[in-house]
Amino acid sequence: MKDPQATIDKLASAAADVSASVQEAAHEAKPAFERLAERLSDSISDMAHHSRDTAIETRKLLAQKTHQATSTAEHCIQRAPFKSVFIAAGVGAVAVTLVSWLMRPRDH
Numbered sequence: 001m002k003d004p005q006a007t008i009d010k011l012a013s014a015a016a017d018v019s020a021s022v023q024e025a026a027h028e029a030k031p032a033f034e035r036l037a038e039r040l041s042d043s044i045s046d047m048a049h050h051s052r053d054t055a056i057e058t059r060k061l062l063a064q065k066t067h068q069a070t071s072t073a074e075h076c077i078q079r080a081p082f083k084s085v086f087i088a089a090g091v092g093a094v095a096v097t098l099v100s101w102l103m104r105p106r107d108h
Contacts, residue, residue, distance in 0.1 A: 077084040
């Protein structure tokens with residue numbers, strides 16, 4: 001019969017070897033993980049800057065388009081004021097009709 005203490009000693013030695021191997025592998029992999037983390041951080045930072053720049057450009061474009069639409073509407077109103085009033089009244093009538101239609105009770 002085998003000695004139980006020898007088996008326990010072998011298992012403890014194997015566990016210590018595995019633990020040492022894992023610690024060594026972690027120590028060796030640490031610089032690679034640090035480089036990966038730095039690259040990820042740089043990529044995320046670049047994406048954040050790009051998103052901010054895109055948002056600024058979009059805001060400027062929206063302001064430009066809004067100004068252009070306002071100028072066009074003002075020009076049309078100055079050229080044909082009565083026509084503009086009739087168009088506004090028609091849009092208002094359609095809006096009131098839609099709101100009243102949406103607010104009426106529904107019978108099922």
